[in-house]
Amino acid sequence: MENKELYDLIIVGSGCSGYAGAMYAGRMKMRTLLIGKIMGGTIITTDIVENYPGFIRLTGQELADKLKEHALDYKDMVTMVEDEAIRLERKKGCFKVHTESGEVYSAKTILYATGTKHRELGIPGEHEYFAKGVHNCALCDGSFYRNKNIAVVGGSDSAAKEALLLTQWAKKVYIIYRGEEIHPEPVNMVKIEKKISEDKIEIINRTNIKEVKGDKFVRKVILDKPYNGSLEMQIDGVFVAIGLIPLSQLAEDVGIEVNKRGEIIINRNAETNVPGFYAAGDVVDTRFKQAITGVAEAVAAVYSAYMHIGDDNASFSCSDE
Numbered sequence: 001m002e003n004k005e006l007y008d009l010i011i012v013g014s015g016c017s018g019y020a021g022a023m024y025a026g027r028m029k030m031r032t033l034l035i036g037k038i039m040g041g042t043i044i045t046t047d048i049v050e051n052y053p054g055f056i057r058l059t060g061q062e063l064a065d066k067l068k069e070h071a072l073d074y075k076d077m078v079t080m081v082e083d084e085a086i087r088l089e090r091k092k093g094c095f096k097v098h099t100e101s102g103e104v105y106s107a108k109t110i111l112y113a114t115g116t117k118h119r120e121l122g123i124p125g126e127h128e129y130f131a132k133g134v135h136n137c138a139l140c141d142g143s144f145y146r147n148k149n150i151a152v153v154g155g156s157d158s159a160a161k162e163a164l165l166l167t168q169w170a171k172k173v174y175i176i177y178r179g180e181e182i183h184p185e186p187v188n189m190v191k192i193e194k195k196i197s198e199d200k201i202e203i204i205n206r207t208n209i210k211e212v213k214g215d216k217f218v219r220k221v222i223l224d225k226p227y228n229g230s231l232e233m234q235i236d237g238v239f240v241a242i243g244l245i246p247l248s249q250l251a252e253d254v255g256i257e258v259n260k261r262g263e264i265i266i267n268r269n270a271e272t273n274v275p276g277f278y279a280a281g282d283v284v285d286t287r288f289k290q291a292i293t294g295v296a297e298a299v300a301a302v303y304s305a306y307m308h309i310g311d312d313n314a315s316f317s318c319s320d321e
Helices: 016-027 041-045 060-072 138-145 157-166 186-197 291-309
Strands: 002-012 032-036 078-082 085-090 095-099 104-112 116-118 149-153 172-176 201-204 209-214 218-227 230-234 237-240 244-246 277-279
Touching (some): 002 016, 002 095, 002 291, 016 041, 016 060, 016 078, 016 104, 016 291, 138 149, 138 157, 138 237, 149 157, 157 172, 157 237, 186 201, 218 237
Parallel strands (some): 002 032, 002 104, 104 277, 149 172, 149 237, 172 201
Antiparallel strands (some): 095 104, 116 244, 209 218
16 A cells, blocks of 8 residues: 655664664654664664763663664654565655555655674574574573573674673583684673683684584584584584675665675765665675664765755656656
């Protein structure tokens, strides 16, 4: 069903960047619709956030809630719907967003802030045992592994933080990484080293998991190099933290340019190659991706959208005629 209202801005994505964009659009008196499948985005799976200015420490859920609350303070301008955008259209004078529920919304401008999805290992057993021992979110599923042995796959800061969180429940956490050394932020490396000294974490470098095996649940993994003399490692859970894939496909379908990694290319004003279409957050091609950088990009995007709408030469109509 097509909604007849022509919004000033539709925000596709309901994470930190989307919420920040909605807040700023409300301040700019722009009629704004935010569409998102998971309200709060991936930040709600983060246990502790310690690098967002103004808050020494809070949970990811608390940060998302605060940003959402701020945006909805402009309730006369900002509307949020829990739905999933499944198709975008680029019309002569506007954009249309088709959703999973069958609704179609129109807007003069778009802020695309869909974020990313977890990269998969691509090995036998990964899909078969997903949510039965294979997971992507320690905060969501770690408590099921009290006094169990768990593997975290990956060597990034995100993998280190997953491992640290899992030590709250697990008997022991094994960080399995294909590279020479894990590379978390220095403050988290110090925490990892402390847990190693307590025999709560062990790092297995230069090693890959080739297969996940079990019965109803994960029981072991097969390695490409022996660990303690065997290629089989008894394990109760595997948490995969090997990176993220940008959710940019819908934008590509309307001609938005991406780089070789699939990230949307933006300039410092969060503009894409298509006038009126802006992007922010983990889905864009900026090198450093944090909640605070995504929020800043979203604010820049909204200001750019505001200026675009105010252009005396701009003409906005969603008529098919």
